[in-house]
Amino acid sequence: MTTENIDLPTPGSDEVLFVALGGLGEIGMNLALYGHDGAWVAVDMGVTFGDEDTPGVDVIVPDISVIDGLGDKLKGVIITHAHEDHIGGIPYLAGRFKCPVFCSPFAAAFLRRKLDDDGGRRSKRVKIVEIPSGGRRGVGPFDVELIPMPHSIPEAHLTALRSQKGLVVHTGDWKLDPDPVIGHPVDERRLANLGKEGVLALVCDSTNALREGWTGSEGELTSSLTEIVSSSDRRVLFACFSSNVARLRTIALAAQAAGREIGLVGRSLWRMHDVAGGLGYLKGLPTFLREDELGRLPPNKMVAICTGSQGEPRAALHRIVDGQHRHIEVDPADKVIFSSRDIPGNEKAIGRLQNRLVAMGVDVITDGTAKVHVSGHPARDELRHLYSLLKPARLLPAHGEGRHLDGQAKFALECGIPEAKVAFNGDVMCLAGGDFEQRGEVKVGRVGIDGDARVSLTGNGIKERRRMRLDGVALITIALEAQGELAADSMVTLAGLDVSDNAEILDDIEEAIDEAVEDLAIKARRDDAVVENVARSALRKALRKHTGKRPQINVHIVRI
């Protein structure tokens, strides 16, 4: 979705404006801007991940040209919590904004660690200002309060933004978990006090807005995971997101209850372990063993938590299945538990990995077959309960695909919230101090991180890669003498096609190209573009006989 680049309006002191550069109409890449009294603040700056449509691009960030245009009118980037879809964009976009990043100690420690992993190159460009979890401080035109909410990572916050016009609330990611395993249950009195103060508008998590009931408590998982571990006399491997610190705790407790040692396999798990452990969030747990220590234990004495729940080829679980891991292996009758949800777009990769495990005789357990995962986001009963505490005058659904946003807006109206409106990335909305309506539109888009480069996801490079993946590549080399005679037989190399090394077919194609070139008048052969064209169509025609594919064709013409 790209629109004309129209600068953000200058917000008055009697209004609060809102626009998202990511996160509305998608789950991921969250970035919201709140404007008041001539200035703006950003809430979150996340990434989303590439899929089969973006070959070579693993990470995608929002297009922030609108922020470039704000200059020093952007007063701060406030981070709600340390999940990649909320904080992951900072290392890539650092240097594009001058204001500090405001966040709680956990997110700050995680961010510093990520920035340092880049050799400290980027860390110099980001000023981090800590606000204690539960604390309050001025950021530009707003008085910002970070109120802890249960989620799946320590220090997730609902952000209260107070202005001269009044109070608006941005929930971030949350659930109402009575036993969140990490952090505390929600402080209902504190939220009810916001309600008494008067919430002009609520921008709220929509991930599970189509689900009835309560999401379920992380604490309830401990017993079912313990049962699964206890019922095995072989290796037990869990695959889960490294960012799900609550789950690391739950699995460690289950392993302990089943009388087994626990260990971590994968770099991002160790990074999260160090950050969480450093701030005391792994207190009361057994020590997590290193990969080599874990590998030396008898199978019935170990539980491993591995990266790779989404079938990522470079992650630990994939390498273990490939037999490429130095310390950990998997054998028939071992258990592998996928303790996470399938992120849309990853279903095929996950399915392939699970099928390979099943073929090896491994017992694969997923969210569909046993109680091994609960979501970190609120279902309808939780949304209704939060509405009743905050009593917002207006609701704007966030953190969801279109159907989730629409679902929450309708549900909020049913629950008696006076006004609820769906907006998408780029829509400038008046949240308070005027009618609840769209005031304009700004440029939004997605930018792929391709190695060290930034690439447009609609540009030629990605299109060509997609084509190469789907249809293969053909390279034609034609050597011509100065007069235009063929200096040698043409050469064709095919890659990514079923017939790539079939010498007979290659001969056939090469002959067809030579004939087509020789059919050209001598004068025409002096024009590279003409030679290239006939060579291409000769290759296409010859290939059509053997395979229905239309590969990406590159023609090299050498003049001798």
Ligand SMILES: [Zn+2]
């Ligand atoms: Zn999120």
Ligand SMILES: [Zn+2]
């Ligand atoms: Zn989150």
